[in-house]
Amino acid sequence: MLSITFFQMRKNIGRLAAAGVAILIGTAFVAATFVAGQLLVATTENQMTAPFADADLVVPASYQDAEDMWQYNALDEADRAALADVEGVKAVNAQPSLGGSATFGDKIEYTSVTITNDDPRLVVPRVDSGAAPATASEVALDTRTAERMGAGVGDSVALNVSGEPDDSVTMTVSGLTSDPAGVFAATSGSALVSSEGYLALVEAMPADSELREDIYQTLTVTLDDGVIPTVAAEQVSTVLDGQPALTPTQYAERQLGSLTGEANILTTIVLMFAAIALFVAGLVISNTFQVLVAQRAHTLALLRCVGANKRQIRNSVLVEAFVLGVAASVAGIIAGIGLIQGVLMVLSSMEVSSAIPTTVSIPATAVWVPLVVGTAVTVIAALVPARIATKVSPLAALRPQEGAGDSGKKVGIGRLIVSGLLLVSGGALLAGGLMMSGADDSSLEIAVVLGILGGALTFVGLITSSMLWMPRVVSSVGKLFSSLGAPAKLASANTMRNPRRTAATSTALFIGVTLVAMLSVGAATTRATLNNALDEQYPLDITVEQYLREGQAPASDSQVDSTLQQIRAIDGVNEIVHGRTAYVSTTYGSGTSLVESWDSLIAVDPANFDTVLRDTSLAGSLTDDRVLLSRWANANDIGDSMKLFRISYNDDGTELPLEEQPGYLNAVELTPVAGIGTDAYVVTNDTFDKILATDPQASDVVQDMYFIKVDDVNGAGDTVAEIREVFSGTDTYITGAVLEREMFQQAIDVMLLVLVGLLGVAVLIALIGVANTLSLSVIERRRESATLRAVGMSRRQLKRSLGMEGMLIAGIGALVGVVVGALYAWLGTQLLFGGFATPDFTVRFLDIALIMVVSIGAGLLASIAPARGAAKTSPVAALAVE
C-alpha cells in the first residue's frame, strides 16, 4: 500500500508541490517570527551593554539585592578611585548620570556626557577627527551636534551638566566624535570629556545642587589579562561594601527579565497572524486533497476491488499528507530562517546599528513549533478528503469515468448548528458591547473585550458556514457575469458546477481580505474621527512660542520680519502671522465674587490673525474693546465685562492688594466674546500694549509667537520639518493640529502597514489556492476543453474563459471580504469611539479599489499557467475513449 501511496505522490508531485508552498509560506512565517523574537532580545541586550563599551565588569548604581529588591546606591568619585586599587583591575571608568547643554554663540544644543579613558575598551564614542580630550578644559563633541552649532575643532564652547547655561565651563573643542554603537541615538549625541573635566563640570554647579550627590550611573572596569571576571567581581564588590559587580552579560540578563516578557508578547501577537496564514494554508491543502481524491476515484475504486480496505485507503491519503507536511515544513523553516539572515545581511551592509547581530541564532522553538504545527495542519486538512476517499465504492471502478460534480451533497447538519451558534452568540456579544460602549468610560474596556470576542466568534461562524452562503454569492455574481459573452458564460457555469470547491477557494481569500479591509476602513475612520476631534481642539495649524532666556532681549522688528519671510518662503506654508504673549491677571465679577486668575494673553493684529484661522466663522469678532476667551474660560461665570492687567508687587515680593493695583485701577473694561479655542485669551495689539503699559518690566516678559496656516493639514510633514529648522537653536515650543495629526497619522499608518504586511501572507497563500484550484480543474476538464475546441472554441476564448474563472473566484472572495471587513470596521469604531465621539465612518475607496484590483489581478495571474495547459489540449482528446 505504501508503495502505491508513493507512486501516486510522484505522479501528482506538481499538484502537491503547489499545495506544499502554502504550508511552506505559513511555516516560514512561524520560524521567522521565533528567530526575529530571539533577535529582538539579542539586539536589546547589545543595546543595553553598549554604554559599557567593552568593559569586563560593571557596577550599576541601581541593582537587585539578595532578596530581589531593587536598591539604589549612588556612586561617587571615591568609589571610582577605590576600584583602581583593586588587584587585577586594569582601568576604571564611569558612565555619568548627568547631562546638560552646550552653547556656542547663540546656538544651544542638549547633549549627553561621556568620559574618556586611557583604556580604549572603556570609551564609548569614537573620535573621528582631532583628539580625545586630554585636559579638564577640553571636550570632543559629537560631529552632528557640532555641525548644528557651527562649532569646529579649536573653538570654545560652554558646556554644563545641569541644563543651566549658568553652570557652564568653557572648554576647547579637541576633536569630533561619532556614535557607532548607537548608544546616544535617542538623544542628541554625547560630549566626550576627561574625568577631571567631568568633575570640573560637576563643581561648576551650585554648591547646594542635589545633582552633586549622584554623578555616576555605572562604574565600568577592565581587568588585567588572565584575571577571571567572577573572581575580580567579588573583590570589587567587597571594596564597595557589597554593591554587586557584574559582567555586562549578567547585567543585561537581569535587566532583560521583564523585557523578554515584552518580546514574548510581541512574538505571540505576530504568531496570531501566522496562525491565520496557516489556517488559510489548511484550507488550500484540504481543497487540493479533495480534488486529488476525486481525480483518483477510479484508481481508488480499483484498489478497493482488488482487496484494499477502507483503513488502508484512508491511511494512504493521510501518509501522503504527513510526508507533504514534513517536507513543506522543513523547507518553510529553512526559508524563514534564511529570510531573517538575509535581512540581517542587508542591515549590516547598510550599517544601521552595530547592536544588531550579523548572524541569526536559532532558538529550538523556531524549528520544532513550525515543524509540528505545519505537519499537523496538513494532516488535519487531509482528514476530510481521506474520509471522502474511503467512500469511493468498489463499484465505481466498473462505471465509466464521468464525474457529475458534488453539487448534490448536503452541508452537514453539525456544521449548520455550530455555525448558527457561533453567529448568534457572537452577534449577541457584539450587540452587548455596542450598548455598553455608549454608557460610560469605565465600561469601555468590557465593551471592547465583548466586541473583540463577538467579532471573532461571528467571523469564525461566517467561515464555517461559508459552504452554505458562498455558493449562493458565487451563483448570483456568476449569473450577472455570464451575460458578458461566451467565455464569461462558460467561466461562470464552471465556477458553479463545483460550488464547494469554489466556495472553499473564495473563502480562503475572504479571510485575509476581510481583515485587510477591516484594518483599512478602521484606520481611515479612526483618522477621520481623530481629525474632527483635533480640529475642535486646535483652531490653529501651527503655533510657535519663543521663550526668552534670562536677560535675552525680545526680537527686534527686523528680526521678526526676517523670520516671517523665512517661513513664508517654505513650501506648503499658506500664511504666517506674528503675535506676542505675556502672563496677565484676568479679573472678572465684582465685590465678594470677584474672581482673579493668572493666564496667558496673546496679542495679534486682528485683520492678519483672521488669515491664519481655519474656522472663519469668528473672523472679525476681535476689536479693541473685546477679548476672545481662552478655551479654559467658562463664559457663563464671566458675565459681560472683564479686566486684564499685570500684577504689581511690593518691594518684599508680595502682591499689592487689588484696590491698589495700578494695572487694575487703570484697566480698560473688555467685553468677553466666544473664543476660537486657543489656550490663551486673545486681544488686539493696541489693547495688549495698554495692559502692559502699567508694568515697567513688561518688555522683559513679552515673548514672540507665530501662527502658521499650512496649505494641506494632512501632508505637512516636510513643511513642519523646515519650520523647525528655521527655529533650531532657539528655545521654542511648537504645537498645533498639524503636528498632532502628523504624529497619530504616522502611528496609524505604520501600524496599518505592519498589520497589512502580516496579513498579506494569508492573502498570498489564498491566491496560491486559487491557482491550485484552477489548475486542478483544468486537468479534470481535459476532455471538456477538447470538446469545446472541437465544436468551435478558439484557443483565445478558452484562455479567456479560464482567466475569467480565476478573476471570478478571486473577485468574489475579495468582494465579500471587503463588504464584511467594512462592516466589522464600522462595528469596531462604533464600539471604540461611540462613548466620546461620533465616529466619522470613512472608506478610502482607493484602498478598496486596490484590494479588489490586486485580488482580481492575482486571480487572472493564477489562471495563466493552467490556461496555457488547457489551450494546448488537442481537440482530438475529445474523441478519445478511456
Added chain:
Amino acid sequence: MSVPQANGINVAVSARGLTKHYGHGESTVKALDGVDVDFAAGQFTAIMGPSGSGKSTLMHLLAGLDSASSGHAYLGSTEVTALNDDQLTMLRRDRVGFVFQSFNLLPMFDAEQNIFLPLTLANKKITADDRAWLHQLAETLGLTQRLSHRPSELSGGQQQRVAIARALISRPEVIFADEPTGNLDSRSGAEVLNFLRTSARELGRTIIMVTHDPAAAAYADRVVLIADGRIAGDIANPTPESVLAGLDALRTFDSTAA
C-alpha cells in the same frame, strides 16, 4: 490545386495521398498510408475496418482536428490541411459538426444550452430562425420535453441525440461521427442511426461515420472499408450481410497477405 470531382456528383469531403505517422524511427506507426477517397455531398457514409486500422485517424485529419504528415484533405473547396489553428477553429464552428462516442456534453449546461453552444462560442445572437431550427431538431429527435434537463438527467441515447442536435444547429456542411453508438444499447443506437440517416436524406447533410459495427454501417448509403491505413473496399447500398462479407474478405485478404 484542383478540387476533386467525381462523376459530376458534388464532393463534400476528399483526401489525396493522406498520410499520418506516429512516433519516430524504429517505432514509427503508419496510421494512415496515402489514402485517396471522396465523400459525396448529401450522402451518409460509414467508414469501417478492424480495430487499429486507422478509421479514427482518417476522420481526425478530414475534420482538421489533427495535422497530417503528408497529403491533402479538402472540405468543399477548402484545403483543410493548409489551415492554421484559428482558421480551423472557424471551420469547425461554421462548417463541420461532431458527434462523439462518449457524447461529450458539458455537464453544467442544460440540453438547450449544450445545443446552442456552437452559436454561443461564435458570439452569434440566437435568432428566431435558430429557435425554430432548434424546435424542429428537438421534435425530430424527440427531445422537446428534455431541453431544460442537464446531461446527468438524460439517458445515454438522449444525450447522444442532444449531441446530434448540437452538431446540426449551425447547419454545417458535414457531420463527423466517431462510433456514435459505441456507448449505447442497441435500441438507442438504432434511434440515433435512424436520425443520422434522416439528416442526410431529408436535411441534405453530408454524414461521415466511423464504426466497427456492421449493423450500424448498414444504415449508411455507402461503406468505405479501411485496413492497415489504406482504403480496402467500397460497398454501395450496404446491408448487414454485404458489410460482413466485405469484412470477411478483408480478413482473408489479411491472412493471405500475412
